[in-house]
Amino acid sequence: MNSASIGDFYAEIKSKADAKVDALKEKPVVWIGTATCGKAAGAMEVKEAFEEAIKNSGLDAEVKEVGCMGYCYAEPLVIISKPGFPDICYGYLDEGLANRLVEDFLMNDDPCFEYALVALETNDYFPTFSDFPRGVYEEKIILEHCGFIDPGDIDHYIAREGYASLAKTLRMQPEEVIREMKDSKLRGRGGAGFPTGVKWETCSMAAGEPKYVICNGDEGDPGAFMDRNILESNPHQVIEGMIICAYAVGASRGYLYIRAEYPQAILRVKQAIQQAREKGLLGDSIMGSGFNFDLEIFQGSGAFVCGEETALLSSMEGKMGIPQQRPPHPAVSGLRGKPTVLNNVKTLCYVPPIIRKGADWFKSTGTPESPGTAVFSLVGKVNCTGLVEVPMGTTLRNVIFDVGEGIPEEKGFRAVQIGGPSGGCLPESALDIPIDFDSLQEAGAIMGSGGLVVMDEDDCMVAVARYFLEFTQHESCGKCTFCRLGTRQMLDLLTKITKGEGELSHLEILRELAEDIKGGSLCNLGKTAPNPVLTTLRYFKDEYEAHINKRTCPAKMCPDLIVYYIAPEKCSKLCNVCVGSCPTEAVYTREDGLKAIDQEKCVKCNNCLKTCPPEYNAVVKLSPPELLKEKEGNLS
Amino acid sequence: MSKMITLTIDGRKITASEGEKLLWVALENGIYIPNLCAIKENNRLSASCRLCFVEVEGLAAPVTSCTLPVSEGMVVKTRSPRVDRLVQTAFELLLSHHRLECSSCSKNGSCELQKIAKERGLKLRVKRFKPLDYETEVDDSPKTFVFDRSKCVLCGRCIWICRNIAKVGAIGFSRRGLERVVSTFGDVPLAESPCTECGLCVEACPGAALARVQA
Amino acid sequence: MKLLEREKEIISNELQDIVDEYQSKPENLIPILQKVQDKLGYLPLPAMEKIAQALHIPAVDVFGPATFYNQFRLNPPGEHQVKVCMGTACYMAGGSIAMESFERRLNIKEGETSPDRKYSLERVACVGCCTMAPVVVVDDEVEGSVTPTRVDGIMLSFEASDGEKKQEQVEGPEKEQREELEKEEKSEPEKKEGE
Ligand SMILES: Cc1cc2nc3c(=O)[nH]c(=O)nc-3n(C[C@H](O)[C@H](O)[C@H](O)COP(=O)(O)O)c2cc1C
Ligand code: SF4
């Protein structure tokens, strides 16, 4: 097969796709974000409202589903494109607003700017992304199309140059593809940052047939959801990356390992594989080139440790997901003992743009040792939660305060947790380090999968460390001594400390154990599990000491070290919302009409504090609990 | 026949066949390295007990000797402050989850744990860590032996023997994390499982989790 | 645990087909278990035994994975499944408060099914909706920002929908299940294995 005919093949599918997408530009289209985040916020109800209103109006307009564009805080989101207007994005949709947009914007010509978030094209009326700090710092390579194309229709991806890189790859020699990847210095985004090109080269040179390509979409980090989002919003870019990888290393079969808890992602990928097969982009003789490769989905059964590559392979072989000694590395001996490339979803997403635009283009973004972008799921105490993609080397401060627009309710910043259970908690002083694989490691955290959880002054660092230890303890496979028993011993000590039963000697044992677990565990789950404890001990030692020496939780978060108290001088006889809000009837009305809390019954659910109207603000938390006696003593 | 090589362990020159795992080379030459989970015939290395650490010249951190193939010119030290510390912690962790009753235990005197303690000067009674709860129920359903999980270190030797030598497959690992145990299908007593009571597992057990009933 | 008639039928009639569909290969154990659990709602021991026979592997090699993974349950789930997210964002935003509220309202602990098999309560690690923390998945619907007050609301909607169902006079397997359960009245809450 000659390369000209691969070009023709691509030109043909491209022109068909263009025609289909161009036809849509002739009429108004409502693009609604229906990834899991959108659905959870009520996107399907909004979609129905649009469809209903459009039907009633008799307009020739369409409603299409797209994935997530990363502005999760404003879900449900829609983009409306109407000929003669720039594409405009609206947030916080509900049925009422849907009706209004159909009536005012689609039927008449009022784009309702008061509800618009941003325009997608430069225009004379409304700001675009580049007019916001977020747009200034963000640079999208792998999220570029997420939320803007219909993930259920391959033509939408093709119309945006999708599969062009595959057409280019098939006309290159496999060695050239590997050279380009090595030149690009792309590092794996699954956590460890291993150079992708080197991994591919090892696999391509390893003996054994058939070879496999596996996309690691296990995403077990309990604060990260970007892989899910990419699979739901633009599955074809991952698939294209996998086919290119397969061609480069000589693999004939591939698997997408996706958590069964991500049904929407599985559905989207299934559709995508089907459509790619129908177009001749998967299966026998891809694009008529004579190269054969096909893909399947493997549904992960929910175990964090299965993200670890050897455990993942064990689970694909029908066994428990227990990590194995490395070497041999999977690139040499992986699935069924054959050479296997295992890459993260994001890593594979970078492949098509790198092949299309070249290694030098890729290296022009980011830092010399960590080129490209970093993708974070920004959550926690930050105004604009969602998915963020910024060049490597951007500071955490820019990500949190510019892109994320800071901390809500004018609270103070306390820490940012980066890298999930394997990562660490970094304080204010670390906000100005440029983010890349190596600088984060130096600070004691890791890039990890890219979970970024912002914490404010109400978050207790000891409780956070305990939370992560509880997680790893629960998710440890249990195979090796340090991780199985060591994390449990650490957890027990942390539990004691959060209950006010800790001793200063515990801090020393914690540190020793943490170091030994790091040094002695078999796999990276155990080797990184102590990081949250080590970083909090390093940066927030005073908080540990307050728990131990003063039985005080400075953030007033640890339930055993706080009590709820209603200040009589602030409480009003006229109001009793707190009484109704209490699930255990601990809040009662005193004889004088003011409210008080029966500490015996209180379960510390925080409901009364939340419901107390701001004009009174009478409910407070006290730590240590002994303060209560003082307060009550004052009264009598 | 693989190539013979020379390596140095604790200052002694030793010849061995290339690629053999360091742990066996050392043990066969009378140099003790603590170990519980290693099985020489098993190619799928377990490396789970984390007791067999050694220092190897040129490697930044201690490594497990049961997984390390020997090579020409390798220089090994079986003891160092770093090794001793890791071994001590691993050992103490195992004992923090172990019913300690040496004087009334059937393996008293022939127990691998006691041996490790003696060789490395470690105490069996652990002060640093709090004892964790262990399973108290003992499976005494087999006629000739008992299975006492409170003394199990999860080395997996019984499972391997049951499967590969006895060719029965009555027991296996189940569950995850701290709840990981050696169990039968559905947690039934051994007598109700496919177990033939051949007793090979009892020979394989380094401690007294599987122990003969004393007549 | 006693099997319902319907469950016995599935085990004797359909399991072999599922295993055949996966070419009776032991390496396909996980998808086979997933499919069987889809059919039965859980993995009863007789089903696992049958799978082991069909795959020609020791039964304990099915039991191991079935108890290892979060997805598999050894006891029947409740009619309504409540899964409380304990991912980082949800924990920080009060996931454990939501969990406690459900424990209190349902009178069962995390990982348990109520004796009437009506409710089961589980924790999950991140459902990927961190921006709406704390999140609870109720019968596959994601609920965001769950406070104790919202928990009460969710419980009320369960009770309301069950009231409607009763009036409709449920027939078929569900009726059979209820009748059988009424027979075994005094059963204890069932702990989910492997938790
Ligand atoms: C406990 C643990 C969990 C992991 N979870 C994931 C995961 O969810 N997704 C992922 O891509 N990699 C995960 N990894 C990293 C993988 O083992 C592996 O390094 C990665 O998939 C390689 O892909 P990359 O080179 O593209 O980064 C995990 C590693 C460990 C030790
Ligand atoms: S470090 Fe933890 S997860 Fe990894 S093998 Fe050891 S016990 Fe299993």
Ligand code: FES
């Ligand atoms: S003997 Fe090496 S880890 Fe157990």
